Amino acid sequence: MGLHRAPHGLRARLSPPRRSDPALLSQTIDLIPLDAVDPVLVEALLDRAFPPGRQARTAYRVRGSVAPVASLCFAALAGDGTLAGSIQCWPTTLTDAQGSRWPMIMIGPVAVAPERQRDGIGRRLFLHMLATAERQGLDRAMMLIGDPEYYGRFFGFSAERTARWELPGPVERHRLLARGPDVPDRAGMLGPGDPGFTAQASIPTSN
Numbered sequence: 516m517g518l519h520r521a522p523h524g525l526r527a528r529l530s531p532p533r534r535s536d537p538a539l540l541s542q543t544i545d546l547i548p549l550d551a552v553d554p555v556l557v558e559a560l561l562d563r564a565f566p567p568g569r570q571a572r573t574a575y576r577v578r579g580s581v582a583p584v585a586s587l588c589f590a591a592l593a594g595d596g597t598l599a600g601s602i603q604c605w606p607t608t609l610t611d612a613q614g615s616r617w618p619m620i621m622i623g624p625v626a627v628a629p630e631r632q633r634d635g636i637g638r639r640l641f642l643h644m645l646a647t648a649e650r651q652g653l654d655r656a657m658m659l660i661g662d663p664e665y666y667g668r669f670f671g672f673s674a675e676r677t678a679r680w681e682l683p684g685p686v687e688r689h690r691l692l693a694r695g696p697d698v699p700d701r702a703g704m705l706g707p708g709d710p711g712f713t714a715q716a717s718i719p720t721s722n
């Protein structure tokens with residue numbers, strides 16, 4: 516497995532530390548842009564955090580083949596350079612029956628290496644992403660598919676406005692969550708967003 520040197524000299528390695536390692540919990544965690552990490556290592560982390568077949572999930576169909584919102588994608592690196600977690604965000608759009616498009620940011624996957632879960636890394640990644648989105652004006656309409664017990668409890672996501680959304684695959688309705696004042700509470704089909712999503716693009720547009 517190749518190594519990738521991040522711009523500031525940190526290195527991400529695939530080999531995870533053992534849970535019995537007493538240094539594990541005391542290690543500092545650095546959050547860095549995800550594009551500084553070898554994508555092969557990120558995919559390997561996702562393979563370890565999720566059950567097999569993750570690429571068939573509806574969330575992957577929603578995002579399509581559009582590039583991620585790079586400014587909202589982060590990696591968590593442990594002090595020894597190990598990749599401990601990652602978060603990715605994608606442009607997505609709800610298109611209603613009139614053809615109006617409602618841009619949103621789709622969050623996910625969020626993943627923490629199994630041996631490091633429940634140590635606050637997921638929350639740090641998510642809160643860092645949210646603070647960055649707020650600074651960039653990208654936090655007004657965000658959505659994800661995930662456990663309300665986690666994303667509601669810690670980050671204020673809810674299914675209140677998502678009941679009439681259609682998706683290109685199966686979804687458990689209570690796990691279709693959103694957050695932000697511009698989340699569209701209307702019927703429509705969810706799909707890939709426009710490349711180069713910007714704050715200005717969060718204003719609904721008509722075809």
Ligand SMILES: CC(C)(COP(=O)(O)OP(=O)(O)OC[C@H]1O[C@@H](n2cnc3c(N)ncnc32)[C@H](O)[C@@H]1OP(=O)(O)O)[C@@H](O)C(=O)NCCC(=O)NCCS
Binds near residue numbers: 632638
């Ligand atoms: C979900 C995940 C990102 C959370 O990150 P984490 O670093 O393990 O969690 P944190 O340390 O930030 O938060 C821990 C708290 O969240 C709770 N929690 C974690 N995952 C949860 C879930 N799926 N549902 C409900 N609560 C959850 C824990 O019980 C813990 O609560 P406590 O402090 O009261 O004990 C991580 O566990 C993970 O990668 N899981 C596998 C992949 C996945 O399911 N990703 C999310 C879907 S995109």
